[in-house]
Amino acid sequence: MATADKEQVITIPMVDADEARTLVSSGYGYLDVRMSDDFDKGHAAGARNIPYYVYVAPQGLEKNPHFEEEVAALYGKEDHLIVGCFTGTRSKLASSDLLSAGFKNVRNLQGGYRAFLQSATQQPTNDQQASVN
Numbered sequence: 001m002a003t004a005d006k007e008q009v010i011t012i013p014m015v016d017a018d019e020a021r022t023l024v025s026s027g028y029g030y031l032d033v034r035m036s037d038d039f040d041k042g043h044a045a046g047a048r049n050i051p052y053y054v055y056v057a058p059q060g061l062e063k064n065p066h067f068e069e070e071v072a073a074l075y076g077k078e079d080h081l082i083v084g085c086f087t088g089t090r091s092k093l094a095s096s097d098l099l100s101a102g103f104k105n106v107r108n109l110q111g112g113y114r115a116f117l118q119s120a121t122q123q124p125t126n127d128q129q130a131s132v133n
Contacts, residue, residue: 010096010099010100012092012095012096012099012106012108013095013106013107013108014107014108014109014110015082015107015108015109015110016110016111016115016119017109017110017111017115017116017118017119018119020082020084020107020109020116021116021119021120023080023082023107024044024046024082027080028080028081028082028107029046029048029075029079029080029081029082030044030046030047030048030081030082030084031047031048031049031050031071031074031075031081031082031083031084031094032044032047032048032049032050032084032085032113033049033050033051033052033067033083033084033085033090033091033094034049034051034052034085034086034090034113035051035053035056036049036051038086039051042113042117043113044084044113044116047084048074050064050067050070050071050074051064051067052064052067052085052090052091052093052094052097053090067094067097068097068098068101071098071101071103072101075103077101077102077103077104078104078105079103079105080105080107081098081103081105081106081107082107082108082109083095083098083106083107083108083109084108084109084112084113084116085109085112085113086112086113086114087111087112087114088108088109088110088111088112088115089112091108091109091112092108095107095108
């Protein structure tokens, strides 16, 4: 007789760059989970930075052990969030962790900040240009 797997599969809501821009302009928060050095080189206007990893090197990665607590210090579990990194891979992991920690309205930015920047250059308007630092 098979036993039920106690691990719950989490579905991570995804948004593309254009939808993310619309959501951010309507009040969603933008959580950038890249390393601080990368965030400082450029990020979406109004983005807040909490690195998902504390260490990234050829030898490996080390997850920020306080990631969920740091996010909870800035955002409530009912707040609407777009989570982004550079390409969308790290933010997908971060989104999964946040959903597991009880955050209800988390969406991963598909393609990450890179797609967000490309979206701005494909459809230049004053609002979009102002939303990228």
